[in-house]
Amino acid sequence: MMSAARARRVTIADVAREAQTSTASVSYALNGRPGISEATRVRVLEVAGRLGWSPANAARALAGAGADTIGLVIAKDPRDLSVEPFYMQFIAGVETVLADRSMGLLLEVVSDPDAEVEAIRRWHGSRRVDGVLLTDVMVDDQRIAVVSETGIPAVVVGDPSVAAGMTTVWTDDAVGMRQAVEHLAALGHRRVTRVAAPRRYAYTAIRDEAFERSARAVGIEHAIVHTDLSQDSGATAAHAVLSSARAPSGLIFDNDIMAVAALTAAHGRGLSVPDDVSIVAWDDSLLCRLVAPALTALGHDVVALGAHAARRLLDVIDGAQQSVHQDAVPRLQVRASTGRAPTGV
Amino acid sequence: MMSAARARRVTIADVAREAQTSTASVSYALNGRPGISEATRVRVLEVAGRLGWSPANAARALAGAGADTIGLVIAKDPRDLSVEPFYMQFIAGVETVLADRSMGLLLEVVSDPDAEVEAIRRWHGSRRVDGVLLTDVMVDDQRIAVVSETGIPAVVVGDPSVAAGMTTVWTDDAVGMRQAVEHLAALGHRRVTRVAAPRRYAYTAIRDEAFERSARAVGIEHAIVHTDLSQDSGATAAHAVLSSARAPSGLIFDNDIMAVAALTAAHGRGLSVPDDVSIVAWDDSLLCRLVAPALTALGHDVVALGAHAARRLLDVIDGAQQSVHQDAVPRLQVRASTGRAPTGV
DNA sequence: TTGTAGGCGTTATCAA
DNA sequence: TTGATAACGCCTACAA
Numbered sequence: 001m002m003s004a005a006r007a008r009r010v011t012i013a014d015v016a017r018e019a020q021t022s023t024a025s026v027s028y029a030l031n032g033r034p035g036i037s038e039a040t041r042v043r044v045l046e047v048a049g050r051l052g053w054s055p056a057n058a059a060r061a062l063a064g065a066g067a068d069t070i071g072l073v074i075a076k077d078p079r080d081l082s083v084e085p086f087y088m089q090f091i092a093g094v095e096t097v098l099a100d101r102s103m104g105l106l107l108e109v110v111s112d113p114d115a116e117v118e119a120i121r122r123w124h125g126s127r128r129v130d131g132v133l134l135t136d137v138m139v140d141d142q143r144i145a146v147v148s149e150t151g152i153p154a155v156v157v158g159d160p161s162v163a164a165g166m167t168t169v170w171t172d173d174a175v176g177m178r179q180a181v182e183h184l185a186a187l188g189h190r191r192v193t194r195v196a197a198p199r200r201y202a203y204t205a206i207r208d209e210a211f212e213r214s215a216r217a218v219g220i221e222h223a224i225v226h227t228d229l230s231q232d233s234g235a236t237a238a239h240a241v242l243s244s245a246r247a248p249s250g251l252i253f254d255n256d257i258m259a260v261a262a263l264t265a266a267h268g269r270g271l272s273v274p275d276d277v278s279i280v281a282w283d284d285s286l287l288c289r290l291v292a293p294a295l296t297a298l299g300h301d302v303v304a305l306g307a308h309a310a311r312r313l314l315d316v317i318d319g320a321q322q323s324v325h326q327d328a329v330p331r332l333q334v335r336a337s338t339g340r341a342p343t344g345v
Numbered sequence: 346m347m348s349a350a351r352a353r354r355v356t357i358a359d360v361a362r363e364a365q366t367s368t369a370s371v372s373y374a375l376n377g378r379p380g381i382s383e384a385t386r387v388r389v390l391e392v393a394g395r396l397g398w399s400p401a402n403a404a405r406a407l408a409g410a411g412a413d414t415i416g417l418v419i420a421k422d423p424r425d426l427s428v429e430p431f432y433m434q435f436i437a438g439v440e441t442v443l444a445d446r447s448m449g450l451l452l453e454v455v456s457d458p459d460a461e462v463e464a465i466r467r468w469h470g471s472r473r474v475d476g477v478l479l480t481d482v483m484v485d486d487q488r489i490a491v492v493s494e495t496g497i498p499a500v501v502v503g504d505p506s507v508a509a510g511m512t513t514v515w516t517d518d519a520v521g522m523r524q525a526v527e528h529l530a531a532l533g534h535r536r537v538t539r540v541a542a543p544r545r546y547a548y549t550a551i552r553d554e555a556f557e558r559s560a561r562a563v564g565i566e567h568a569i570v571h572t573d574l575s576q577d578s579g580a581t582a583a584h585a586v587l588s589s590a591r592a593p594s595g596l597i598f599d600n601d602i603m604a605v606a607a608l609t610a611a612h613g614r615g616l617s618v619p620d621d622v623s624i625v626a627w628d629d630s631l632l633c634r635l636v637a638p639a640l641t642a643l644g645h646d647v648v649a650l651g652a653h654a655a656r657r658l659l660d661v662i663d664g665a666q667q668s669v670h671q672d673a674v675p676r677l678q679v680r681a682s683t684g685r686a687p688t689g690v
Numbered sequence: 691t692t693g694t695a696g697g698c699g700t701t702a703t704c705a706a
Numbered sequence: 707t708t709g710a711t712a713a714c715g716c717c718t719a720c721a722a
Contacts, residue, residue: 009472011715022693027717037691054470058406059715062698067403069451078437078648085426088433092423095454104473106414107452109440125399127354128449231631260635267637286428286576290605291636292612303423356699367709372701382707404699407714 010053019047030055061127070098070313071129073108075116075136080230081109085285086302087135090157093306094133101314103130117142124152131155131317133309137162137202155313157305160324162202167316168324169309173203174210176298176330180252180280181214183296183332188341189250189278191221195237195262197229197254207254223248227258234258238265242277249277249341256281256288259295263337274339284333293336300330355398364392375400406472415443415658416474418453420461420481425575426454428602430630431647432480435502438651439478446659448475462487469497476500476662478654482507482547500658502650505669507547512661513669514654518548519555521643521675525597525625526559528641528677533686534595534623536566540582540607542574542599552599568593572603579603583610587622594686597625601632604640608682619684629678638681645675 016023021040028036029044036044048054061067072094074087081087091105098105106129108119120143123129131153134143144164147154156163159170184192194211197204208224215222225241227233234257241248242265253259259281266273273279273293281288284299305327312325361368366385373381374389392398406412417439419432426432436450443450451474453464465488468474476498479488489509492499501508504515529537539556542549553569560567570586572578579602586593587610598604604626611618618624618638626633629644650672657670 009715012717013715016693023716024693024718025691028692031717035691040691052470054467055717056407056715057471057473058403058412059698060717061403062401062407062700062715063717064698065717078434078441081430081433081437084433085428088426088429089423091452092426092454095452096423099453099455102467105452107436107440107450108444109437110444122399122447125397126402128402231635257631257635264635264637286602287632287635290576290602290609290632292609354699357701358699361709368700369702369709369711370707376701380707385707401699404714405701407698407716408700408702409714410701 009056010051012053012055015044015048015051015053018051019044066130066317067128068102069104069106069129070094070310070317071106071108071120071123071132072135073110073116073119073132075110075113077111078109086283089302090135090306090309093303093308094310095306096303097307097310097314103314113138113142117146120146120152121150124150131313133157133313138200139202139205141202153313153316155309155316157309158202159206161206163324165322167312167320167322169305169312169327170324171300171305171327172329173207174213176282176300176332177207177210177252178214179330179332180298181211181220182218183334183338184250184252184278184280184341185218185220187250187278187338189220189248190341191246191248192250192252193241193248194222194224195234195241195251195253195258196224196226199226204254211252221246221248227254229255229258231257231261234261235265238262239269242266242269242271247277250280250338251277252280252282254282256283256285256295256297259297259337260287260291263291263293263295273337276342278338278341280332280338282330288333288335296335296338297333298330299333300328304328354401355396357398357400360389360393360396360398363396364389411475411662412473413447414449414451414474415439415655415662416451416453416465416468416477417480418455418461418464418477420455420458422456423454431628434647435480435651435654438648438653439655440651441648442652442655442659448659458483458487462491465491465497466495469495476658478502478658483545484547484550486547498658498661500654500661502654503547504551506551508669510667512657512665512667514650514657514672515669516645516650516672517674518552519558521627521645521677522552522555522597523559524675524677525643526556526565527563528679528683529595529597529623529625529686530563530565532595532623532683534565534593535686536591536593537568537595537597538586538593539567539569540579540586540596540598540603541569541571544571549599556597566591566593572599574600574603576602576606579606580610583607584614587611587614587616592622594621595623595625595683597627599627601626601628601630601640601642604642604682605632605636608636608638608640618682621687623683623686625677625683627675633678633680641680641683642678643675644678645673649673 029041137158160168281297284297288295288297374386482503626642629642633640633642
């Protein structure tokens with residue numbers, strides 16, 4: 001079979017010739033600029049449509065317009081991504097905003113933070129993106145340093161305290177944590193353990209602190225175990241914690257995967273949820289609703305978060321001052337996995 | 346705070362001047378082309394590094410190189426994406442291949458097929474991508490028509506029968522289906538129902554046919570129910586099927602979500618899995634391992650599939666002939682949700 | 691209101 | 707092996 005001969009692309013000059021005018025007028029017409037008669041504009045647009053012309057992105061970018069693209073680089077192991085509903089939702093939200101401005105999203109998935117920095121550098125160097133979105137901020141995150149040093153328009157999705165003054169869209173995890181702790185306390189739980197994300201993530205310290213403060217405020221015993229967020233570490237942590245001398249009656253996990261793993265672990269130990277132990281998950285996903293009992297979980301609208309972040313990034317690209325924006329507060333969805341604390345504990 | 350003054354970017358001319366040579370030599374040096382002395386090459390690279398120069402993507406693209414980008418457009422409701430581990434894994438696989446050629450992935454998430462076609466047209470028209478990946482092929486898919494008519498380099502991820510002769514990477518769903526049916530038959534099941542995806546997806550008919558053929562081959566009663574792949578429709582289908590006069594003892598679902606919903610539905614009806622009813626899921630995700638009992642499921646390596654498709658697309662972009670490539674065959678992971686058929690049925 | 695021409699940063703051609 | 711120089715396609719002063 002013959003490979004289809006690539007027909008020469010139609011250019012602005014072709015349209016100008018066909019419409020019997022100049023390339024300048026074609027450009028004006030397409031971009032809705034003043035300085036052209038209505039008659040000419042209509043004629044040009046008609047011809048452009050008929051010829052199927054659309055401006056080459058590279059040419060406009062070269063002529064001074066931006067790349068009409070923003071970048072998002074995700075540093076995760078592909079294995080973990082399969083269970084992270086977060087990013088697809090976030091991306092979907094971003095896209096809703098980009099679509100209105102017909103901008104594109106350049107995505108890169110890398111396996112380590114160094115590659116992430118390198119990707120941002122490369123994108124900026126080759127002018128492929130007008131700005132970047134930074135998620136999953138870590139302690140001493142190199143990306144923050146690179147971005148603020150090079151002046152790439154960027155929005156940090158995370159706590160302002162780690163954003164080095166850059167524009168930030170953040171969620172108040174502390175309030176979420178407090179809801180979870182108070183919910184368990186109100187149900188009579190006197191000992192609660194937080195099964196947390198790795199310390200390298202910036203949000204971990206924030207949630208740790210909020211957890212301890214909230215627990216102290218309601219006067220209950222508390223402890224924290226740090227994990228790697230995996231299913232295995234969730235199960236391991238659950239077993240360890242539940243077999244300890246003074247086992248807690250309430251567990252708060254930093255994601256849904258670990259919470260579900262803990263559910264299975266508890267059942268495996270002959271414990272009932274929520275009669276013997278109550279479980280709270282962070283990240284309210286479908287998973288939380290699918291398992292039995294359904295999991296009480298902290299959730300927020302990630303699609304909206306993505307849209308919010310994208311909107312702010314476009315503002316920054318347009319020259320807006322650096323600023324801090326709070327997104328919706330996490331809400332506790334109470335379901336069947338939390339109940340009154342067992343008596344006599 | 347002042348917005349950082351955007352320093353003028355360093356161009357190839359700057360490097361040429363500093364290295365006391367011409368822009369042509371700089372270009373040759375950077376791209377590792379012959380026709381330049383080693384001394385000059387070294388000098389140029391040194392200067393380029395010192396000045397922090399990297400070529401502007403737009404300029405290269407305009408000068409004839411490609412966009413160094415491939416496109417992937419996903420037509421799904423954001424809500425559904427949150428529970429679709431497929432795409433993130435697929436994307437991760439694609440990225441591993443693109444990284445080697447330092448190409449980028451342009452992503453677009455839209456909510457309906459028309460927007461998808463429009464996105465592809467737009468990308469092609471503005472020359473933003475060198476090629477596209479087509480997934481989730483539907484019956485009479487407009488994208489196939491547009492792509493083959495415009496000659497955009499593309500790879501169809503799906504059955505060759507719907508790819509209109511374009512380069513295809515496919516998975517043999519029929520073999521997967523046969524494994525599932527034979528597995529149930531071997532366990533003594535005599536009545537099996539397939540809870541299927543919507544008919545608009547091209548793969549649905551393929552799996553339907555494979556299911557019927559396999560069931561006939563092993564001589565068991567069989568039926569098919571079409572759904573929208575949602576949790577709710579999975580539960581609804583399970584209830585309807587299990588309450589029917591001649592209820593099947595085996596169910597084969599077209600995704601993991603519905604299978605999990607059915608698990609809950611079965612429990613809700615006081616049925617034991619697998620003692621009363623066996624359940625097989627398609628798409629072996631973490632979800633299948635997290636629930637109790639763990640689900641027997643058909644799975645394949647989606648990360649590898651993404652890499653495979655990307656590799657073939659790069660070949661097509663490089664001018665390869667249209668061709669058909671089979672990816673790994675789905676494998677049945679036998680877990681606790683399937684067991685011997687109940688006696689006396 | 692219209693058209694001409696220069697510039698954006700590379701790559702490719704063609705003399706030297 | 708080099709170095710001018712002409713595309714590439716668009717935008718935009720500036721001139722008509």
